[in-house]
Amino acid sequence: MNRDIYINEFGQPLGPIVENWQGAAFPIPKLLAGWGCRLEPLDADAHAQSLWQAFAADSGAMWTYFSAGPYDSFRAFHSELATRAQQIDPQYYAIVDASSGLALGLASYLRIDPKAGSIEVGWLHFSPALQRTRLATAAMVLMMEYAFELGFRRYEWKCNNLNAPSKRAAERLGFTFEGIFRQATVNKGRSRDTAWFSILDSEWPDLRKVYEAWLAVDNFDANGQQRQKLSEFMRK
Known part of the structure; x- marks a missing residue:
């Protein structure tokens, strides 16, 4: 029997006790910065033009x-960004290149x-200049870090099951694929199956070490090209 499974007095299996669980803290919009990346709470006047x-x-x-x-x-x-910037859930950030x-x-x-300890990252929209860059990975790591600092136990990534690049990105970052919710929603008039991925708080410490190693300055050449892939650090 799985050691994480407990049997109660009625012979029924239960999950492990979560000691002193009080829930997570709700994220307060604030600047998140590191590795040349700035995640700024969305402000239409400040961010829309760029x-x-x-x-x-x-x-x-x-x-x-x-x-x-x-x-x-x-x-x-x-107008769309101004509306979204006022929302608390979803809570939006602009991904800013600190150098420019x-x-x-x-x-x-x-x-x-917060009560369940679950939070999702989403509404990811990366311009061509951001896609497949060190900056893009840094943004995702900064968001994970803040979420786990707040006490969340589960960090989710969901995407259209037909969106192969998004699924590859989740797997590259170390998310675990959990399955597909069939006909989960309708998006732009089309049926969407949704793929679910997650990272747990117990996995975060080791993953953070991997991210830090990959994001290190000496892992990139003068042209900003990676010397080792993130997947290589994951294997190690």
């Missing part, structure tokens, strides 16, 4: 699996459940 320009570099494919957009005008885009000060992507916490 995001609009960064997203314009894409052919349009980046909007396919996104729940909103594309937008016909900067005014519509700014430009916002290159968006991310959010959502389905925030």
Whole structure:
């Protein structure tokens, strides 16, 4: 029998006791910074222009699996960001390159459940300049770090099951695939099956060491190209 399974006086199996569980703290929007990345609470006036320009570099494919957009005008885009910036759940951040000060992507916490100790990262929208970069990974690590500091036990990643790049990104970051919720929602008029991934608080300390090793300056050459892949550090 699994040592984490307990049998009560009725012969029924139960999960392990969570000692002194009081729940997690709700995230307070604040600056998160590290490894050349700044996660700034979303502010339409501060971030919309650079995001609009960064997203314009894409052919349009980046909007396919996104729940909103594309937008016909900067005014519509700014209005959408202004509305979302006022929300608490989802709670939005702009991903900013600290060296240039430009916002290159968006991310959010959502389905925030302190009582259950569960929080999701989502509404991920990375411009071409941010995709597959050290900065993108740094942003994800900073968001994980803050969530686990707040006491969350479970950090979730969900995406359209047909969104192969998103699924690969979750696996690259060390998330565990948990399964598929069939016909979970309707997105832009199309049925969506949702793939679920997670990282647990017990896994975080070892994963953080891996992220720190990969993000280290000496793992990148003068052109910003990685010397070793994150997957290689994961294997070690």
